[in-house]
Amino acid sequence: MTIEEAQKIVDDWINDVGVRYYNELTNMAILTEEVGEVARIIARKYGEQSFKESDKDVDLADEMADVLFVLICLANQTGIDLTEALKKNLDKKTKRDRERHQNNEKLK
Secondary structure (H helix, E strand, O other), rough: OOHHHHHHHHHHHHOOOOOOOHHHHHHHHHHHHHHHHHHHHHHHHHOOOOOOOHOOOOOOHHHHHHHHHHHHHHHHHHOOOHHHHHHHHHHHHHHHHHHHHOOOOOHO
């Protein structure tokens, strides 16, 4: 699916199943919580921390999808077209970072 389609699907889901969007501040708090859950899994799977018995069934893909869902909710609520925003952001990064990354000895 495209990003535009994802924004529409989330909006439809919110209106059909979720009743309404949480307010932006609540969604920002939820986004922070979801990012923390991703960080927790990454720290245990790729970092030095170990999994607890209660963490044995964690699913990184599902947690990343939670982050994406809430981010899309916030974009929908604030009138942001994520397709256009991502295009502009990639253009900015390309102009700003092309030579910087190519010349970075740490990346070779």
